[in-house]
Amino acid sequence: MSHVSSHAAHGQTPLRTVQVLGGGSAGSSAHVRSLTAGLVARGVRVTVCAPSEAERAYGFGDVGAHHLPVPRSSDPASVAALRVACADADLVHAHGLHAALRASLALSGRRIPLVVTWHTRSYAEGARAHLLRMLERRVARAASVVLGTSSDLVDRARARGARDARLAAVSFPPPHRPEPSQEDDAERARHKTRAELGAVGRPLLMSVGTLEQHRGYEVLLDAAHAWLGLDPAPLLVIAGEGPQRATLQRRIEGEGLPVRLVGRRDDVADLLHAADIAVLPSSWESRSLLAQEALHARVPLVATDVGGIPELVGDAAELVPYGDAPALARAIERLLTDPERCAALRDAGTAQAASWPSEDATVAQVLSVYDELTGTF
The missing domain is CATH 3.40.50.2000 (Glycogen Phosphorylase B;)
Incomplete structure (x- = not known):
């Protein structure tokens, strides 16, 4: 007491x-x-x-x-x-x-x-x-x-x-998401979310955060060019609002990138649960909510090696230098083709989250x- x-x-x-x-x-x-x-x-x-x-x-x-x-x-x-x-x-x-x-x-x-x-x-x-x-x-x-x-x-x-x-x-603030009572329900919800986002039969990448310069989305769009040659090309979904929205949308349309801006969402936990990989490209973060949610949800995370991220995630994520689009693209591509590494990251994430x-x-x-x-x- x-x-x-x-x-x-x-x-x-x-x-x-x-x-x-x-x-x-x-x-x-x-x-x-x-x-x-x-x-x-x-x-x-x-x-x-x-x-x-x-x-x-x-x-x-x-x-x-x-x-x-x-x-x-x-x-x-x-x-x-x-x-x-x-x-x-x-x-x-x-x-x-x-x-x-x-x-x-x-x-x-x-x-x-x-x-x-x-x-x-x-x-x-x-x-x-x-x-x-x-x-x-x-x-x-x-x-x-x-x-x-x-x-x-x-x-x-x-x-x-x-x-x-x-x-x-x-x-870690628990996400406001009712847990499905059955595993089958969880899988159905996951497929439904992926279908709504347009990610049927293709990998789904998820990023969340305000659309501001320090979040690193310009670098993430640079990295997305590398996925255009993949078959099927993964879909990157970015949830959030902010001053960079128009600039990012112009680039997505002008460069034909497989990226969707879905605005501010109150179902981020559901979106993340449906994702294959979570991506955090920021120039700086403290205790990133996305990183915490990804590890809790057992979603492999690719993040920048900045600020408080390394001490938060330990060895439970793929870390890349900020601003290095090729390194970011390579890390994501590697995970898309390496189920064993993804499984190892999921288990490491569960262990790391238990230490918070x-x-x-x-x-x-x-x-x-x-x-x-x-x-x-």
């Missing part, structure tokens, strides 16, 4: 925390829901400040939190709403850089500890890159503790002036940090 739960059990005032979430990626939103459920179960009082759409998608209230709608902007009204929400908090925990900036503004002049979890890295060029560095420095220095979801994020926080930066235990922190371990680490900072237990 944690210090916090025993504290609550003895009839003393429970610890009051505010979890601040900005726009929230799927990974950070699912993490906050899981963390909230664990904290509430251990007697902690939790208020989640997040946009209304995040509450609708993740149901923080359903796991016992009080949800306070706070838009993701840093305008004075949002900061003021956050300041009121944090007024009687013992500790504030912000998830993501922009949420952390708002929380630090709201806590200005107050002696309330701030914990910040850096789930991912932001991207900017030119003058915006300078502003981003300033924002990272401000957040790193305002936090009592920074929890980074990968070792390089911990290093980044330290480089930006964090006085205490640690590697976060982050559990559990939800209990994640909550326990966060509670130990809260205990340190509030000093009331």
Whole structure:
């Protein structure tokens, strides 16, 4: 039993925390829901400040939190709403850089500890890159503790002036996908999904993520040229939305590539279950949700050897250098013709996924940090 739960059990005032979430990626939103459920179960009082759409998608209230709608902007009204929400908090925990900036503004002049979890890295060029560095420095220095979801994020926080930066235990958020009761049902669902995507009688490759430059989709399209000569040519399906959509679509049509952009989907787990190979071509990732889902779903993964990916997947994926389209194409082609290697990757993926922190371990680490900072237990 944690210090916090025993504290609550003895009839003393429970610890009051505010979890601040900005726009929230799927990974950070699912993490906050899981963390909230664990904290509430251990007697902690939790208020989640997040946009209304995040509450609708993740149901923080359903796991016992009080949800306070706070838009993701840093305008004075949002900061003021956050300041009121944090007024009687013992500790504030912000998830993501922009949420952390708002929380630090709201806590200005107050002696309330701030914990910040850096789930991912932001991207900017030119003058915006300078502003981003300033924002990272401000957040790193305002936090009592920074929890980074990968070792390089911990290093980044330290480089930006964090006085205490640690590697976060982050559990895999289970996908919102009802498991078919029978194996036959699962196989039928898989065939149905493949048919809907147009991948009958041909291999299906799956990639998921926002259509932004750092995701590496331009390189993936370069690699797709190598598959045009294969018979049958595999179909690459990319799920996600973003500013690069029009550019990518023009290339797909103009170059006759076997690629489909299917937009933002809420059935990613089903799409992945239907795939032969998952592909992650990013220039940087922390704890990639796609990588975690692929290993859990026993889908062979080809990914770039960047950021937190190597420590996340271990030897359970084929890793290639970022930006190397021929290497990416070769790795995928090899897997398409090597069922034994695919089987080995599936088993390695199951073993690697079993080594990731559990939800209990994640909550326990966060509670130990809260205990340190509030000093009331």
